[in-house]
Amino acid sequence: MNILLTGASSRIGSTLIRSLSKCSGVNVTAMVHRSLVNITGCEIRKADLRNPESLVKAVEGIDAVVHMAALTRSVRESEYFRINVEGTQNLLDACKLAGVKKIIFLSSRAACEEGGGYSRSKLKAEQCVRESGLQWLILRPSEVYGQGSGDAINRLIQWIRKYPLVPVLGTGQARFSPVYIDDLVSAIKQSLLDEKLENETILLAGPEEMTLDELVDRTSKCFGVSRSKLRLPVGFVRLGSEVLAGLGVKVLVPDQVPRLLCSKDRDISKASSLISFSPRKLEEGIAAYCLVRK
Template identity: 30%
Template sequence: MATALNGKLVTVFGGSGFIGRYIVRSLARRGYRVRVAVRRPDLAEHVQPLGVPGQIMPVQANLRYRWSVDRAVEGADAVVNCVGILNQSGAQTFDAVQTFGPRAVAEAARAAGIKRVVHISAIGADPEAESGYARSKAAGEKGMFETVPEAVVFRPSIVFGPEDDFFNRFADMARISPVLPLIGGGGTKFQPVYVGDVAEAVARAVDGEAKEGTIYELGGPDIKTFRECMEDLLSVVRRKRVLVSLPFGLASLNAQFLQLLPKPLLTVDQVKQLKVDNVVSEAAIKDGRTLNGLGVEAHTLAAILPTYLGRFRLHGQYDEHRAV
């Protein structure tokens, strides 16, 4: 952890979330002061111990209210936007958060004379996509580049780590359910990327090591199908479960009912997303617009999953030294 500050301030929108807290930690280790801009600063106190006393400060900001965004970037040397949602709820819609939000951040940064802006998008961002999530991500990128052409955009594949919403969710399901569903047959391809590697890439971009006006695609060392991800998960948690194929049509029908829950296990839009592979493109690899191109050595699933999924074993972490 940094013991001296470098005199520069970075505002991180969404810095208390899953990806955001790792970005905050990476920046703090480099000596940046970090302003964590979130809707509920009172719920963001967990980020302050990631730096030395006084280095990290939560402030109130809501991307739907431009004045709060302007206030959050005042005096900053760089801005990072990692606000995103997987499910729409109330006023937190894809358009509000992922289309309007990035443009608001970019406009505030431009007005403050800040050119070093980093934005987290997602692999699959496409204005013609069937998924509303993917369309809103593409629109957010467009607004970002139209406002701050020098911005750097990162498109990660599915991000994994201790607080992720993918492996943790299915591991929790495996504790009580004898089966795990394979949406669309489980053939969708992912390139899972460790959250710490995404954070390192962002920190390097803030340092000025990324090419301006560029979209980077971030994926881990391994390309895995949905089925293979579930098989890896079950191996780590040491549970035998039946993997059942669920056609896209039936999955969409089930999702219509599930998305009525406060925190649905699956939404219709997520089913649409699963129809498209989520891997780094050949063009990005060729151009060096990847983790490797930034000099970041990616961690494998095999190295990281056991460090946080052990609690889902029959005897929790105490299964660590038991015979498999």
């Protein structure tokens, strides 16, 4: 099987490449835009989601595509749609022209109308995938943590480890279902290699849902530290993110606030049934994360 990964330079992408490279009969190709991927035995193809011609060349001879590339932080909703929706459609069109059989689209647990520009773009991109005429799977990961993960929750865990005062959004009741990076990568791999699995939307979240306050407390306990919470009013954070965005500082873009606060699904029974998904609890994941960092 010849597999192409977009977004291959991410930690999820590079971890998946290494895992797939160990599989007999699997040839992995990484599609990159600007960032480089330096993994032995992996072919590199340069392409741009905004350039349909480059995508046709990228998917030539490919059987299945894992589409992970996305814009995750922008101050303009139109930019999310240009990359995450139009770019996905360009890739789907290229796949159909090249005879690609299957696409796995990495979406988000936050894909919904009320979650801001990024969330809406992911929801629309899912629609494009379902209507593509290809065999498809849509995977909706929750907040990803672990070695090298770029998710905000990973930065929060690192902050809790280092600093005594932890900033918390609002009342701390925003809800999370953190998933460890290795568990997510394993699920993507199983979904890809199961030729009978198709046309499903699957949530890949951790086994427990918890509030932000609970996340801070449990993480602190894992590290054996005591942490105080600095509560930041939602309105203040919204305004601050808009001011910073106007200055070109993207520490927190405005649409990340509704993305954090929107209602999200947490039922992973379909994943457990279809791909034997059994993610580890937060404490187990943090222990594994610390072990890797040593």
